[in-house]
Every structure is written in C-alpha cells, then in structure tokens.
Amino acid sequence: MVKLNKIYTKTGDGGKTRLATGEPVDKWHPRVIAYGSVDETNAALGVAALEADGEMAASLFRIQNDLFDLGADLATPDRGKDLGWEPLRIVTAQVDRLEAEIDAMNKDIPALDSFILPGGSALATRLHVARTICRRAERDVARLSHMDGETVSTAALAFINRLSDWLFVAGRAANGNGANDVKWVPGANRQDK
Numbered sequence: 762m763v764k765l766n767k768i769y770t771k772t773g774d775g776g777k778t779r780l781a782t783g784e785p786v787d788k789w790h791p792r793v794i795a796y797g798s799v800d801e802t803n804a805a806l807g808v809a810a811l812e813a814d815g816e817m818a819a820s821l822f823r824i825q826n827d828l829f830d831l832g833a834d835l836a837t838p839d840r841g842k843d844l845g846w847e848p849l850r851i852v853t854a855q856v857d858r859l860e861a862e863i864d865a866m867n868k869d870i871p872a873l874d875s876f877i878l879p880g881g882s883a884l885a886t887r888l889h890v891a892r893t894i895c896r897r898a899e900r901d902v903a904r905l906s907h908m909d910g911e912t913v914s915t916a917a918l919a920f921i922n923r924l925s926d927w928l929f930v931a932g933r934a935a936n937g938n939g940a941n942d943v944k945w946v947p948g949a950n951r952q953d954k
Contacts, residue, residue: 778793781833782838791908795905797901799898800828802898805887805891805894806825810822812883835902835905850916856920860923863927866931866933867930869938870933870934871939874944876944878945880943881943882936885936895925906918
C-alpha cells in the first residue's frame with residue numbers, strides 16, 4: 762500500500778532521486794528516464810480518455826493502471842538481492858491481454874494501403890500522440906535493457922512494445938475502423954516538375 766502525505770521532500774534539489782529499492786541515482790539515469798517516459802505515456806492516455814467512452818475508455822483506464830505497474834517494475838531494479846518484499850513486475854498475462862485486444866479491434870479494420878497521418882477524429886489524434894510518446898518510452902526501456910548491470914524483464918519490454926501497437930490500432934478503430942484515416946500521399950506537395 763502506498764501512503765503519501767508529504768509531497769515535497771527537497772531530496773531532489775541536488776539532482777538525485779531514489780529508486781524503489783532506496784538506491785540513490787541521478788535524475789538523468791537511464792532507468793529514471795525510462796520510467797519517466799512510461800509516466801508521460803500514461804498522462805497522454807489520460808488526455809485521450811477525455812474523448813473516449815464505453816469499452817475504449819475502460820481499456821484506457823486499465824492500461825493506465827498497467828503502466829503504473831510497469832513504472833513500479835522499472836523503478837525496482839533486479840540486482841539479485843532479497844529486498845524483503847516482493848517487487849511488482851509486469852507479467853505475460855498483461856502482454857497477452859493487449860494482444861487479444863489488438864486482434865479484436867483489428868478484425869473489423871481493413872488492411873492498410875498507405876501509411877496514415879496522425880489525425881482524423883479527436884480521439885484518434887490523441888491516441889496517435891500517445892503512440893508516439895509510447896514509442897519513445899519503448900526506446901528508453903530498450904536502451905536500459907542493453908546497459909551493463911541493468912536488467913529489464915522480457916515481459917516489461919514486450920508490454921511497452923505491444924502497447925504502441927495497441928495505440929496504433931485503437932487510433933484506427935477511433936477513426937471509424939479506418940474509414941476516416943488520413944492517408945499519407947507521398948510527394949503530394951512537392952513543387953518540382
């Protein structure tokens with residue numbers, strides 16, 4: 762159970778923060794950058810949810826909760842030591858749920874015949890913004906996973922990768938199952954003759 766009664770501690774004034782393990786790190790440590798990008802993704806989903814209702818809204822709120830799980834996972838590095846408590850980790854069931862939802866949304870959407878621009882409906886546009894932030898989070902998590910001495914679980918990396926796919930398909934679903942997608946027209950505005 763999390764209990765926060767004092768919001769500012771002044772411990773970060775010198776550019777340091779603490780991971781969930783208590784380990785002090787610089788605020789620009791790749792682990793902090795990774796879970797910060799995950800937090801940005803979560804905030805973007807909150808903005809997208811303003812336009813959503815029904816099943817889409819429920820899915821977005823569930824994913825926001827899963828993103829907090831991912832942040833907790835990333836904030837608690839596995840250093841091979843007993844922490845005295847069981848750290849929260851992303852599990853494959855969370856990845857599987859995203860895949861099942863992608864398949865369910867995608868079954869009624871025609872295949873792409875062009876790349877699409879982030880646009881269409883307000884909800885689709887917000888989902889595409891969230892997707893691009895999520896892709897950055899994925900790059901940050903992947904970078905962290907390849908650093909010496911840093912461990913990121915396969916499930917955590919798969920989750921953030923699958924979420925960006927989920928957001929792409931959800932954006933198309935929000936555009937009338939692709940009917941209102943804004944297609945890229947290569948070279949449409951070139952003036953050369």
